[in-house]
Amino acid sequence: MRKYLGIPLREPPPVPAFEPDLRSAKSKKEQIEIHKTNKSCAACHVYIDPFGLALEKYDNIGSFREKYKNRREIKVDEELADTAIQGLQDLKEVILEHYKDIYVMNFAEKLLEYLLRRKVENREYYELYNIVNKLKGERYPIKTMLISIIGHSSLVSWRGY
Numbered sequence: 001m002r003k004y005l006g007i008p009l010r011e012p013p014p015v016p017a018f019e020p021d022l023r024s025a026k027s028k029k030e031q032i033e034i035h036k037t038n039k040s041c042a043a044c045h046v047y048i049d050p051f052g053l054a055l056e057k058y059d060n061i062g063s064f065r066e067k068y069k070n071r072r073e074i075k076v077d078e079e080l081a082d083t084a085i086q087g088l089q090d091l092k093e094v095i096l097e098h099y100k101d102i103y104v105m106n107f108a109e110k111l112l113e114y115l116l117r118r119k120v121e122n123r124e125y126y127e128l129y130n131i132v133n134k135l136k137g138e139r140y141p142i143k144t145m146l147i148s149i150i151g152h153s154s155l156v157s158w159r160g161y
Contacts, residue, residue, distance in 0.1 A: 001047055006106030009044055009047060009048065010044075012044060013043075027072060027075060028074075029076075029077075032049060032053075049078055050078040050085050050094075053077075053085075054078060054091035057076060083097075101136065104132055104140045105128075105129065105132050108131070108145060108149065109128065111145070112124070115150065131152065132145070134148075
């Protein structure tokens with residue numbers, strides 16, 4: 001959540017070790033459902049599962065797959081913002097419909113961090129927010145955003161260049 005939308009998740013609560021019997025689970029989703037029987041775990045999974053499960057058909061290096069190594073079919077069906085998600089395209093549509101402003105602000109923050117080679121400081125958020133907010137009516141053109149951030153002298157200081 002933090003990486004894509006800039007929404008930090010709270011630390012998991014201190015709970016005793018919880019290792020449910022996952023042998024009956026036939027899919028990753030079923031494993032997670034068993035894991036979520038612990039209410040402390042379920043509180044966080046409400047936020048992270050739609051993203052993780054929407055991306056489940058991609059392996060750890062980004063290759064698309066229809067089945068797990070054990071030949072079981074990968075089924076993706078989650079819900080986010082009261083919308084069914086059955087894959088990456090559905091996730092993209094939900095983000096664009098419900099989280100676009102948050103996503104763009106987070107993208108702008110990451111862009112500025114890359115340019116500055118450091119974390120954005122509190123005093124810089126206000127100016128960054130103003131730049132992003134002005135671009136909202138224009139549907140957030142990336143070229144204009146980049147030029148606005150680079151051209152804003154109080155945000156980017158090119159010491160030593």
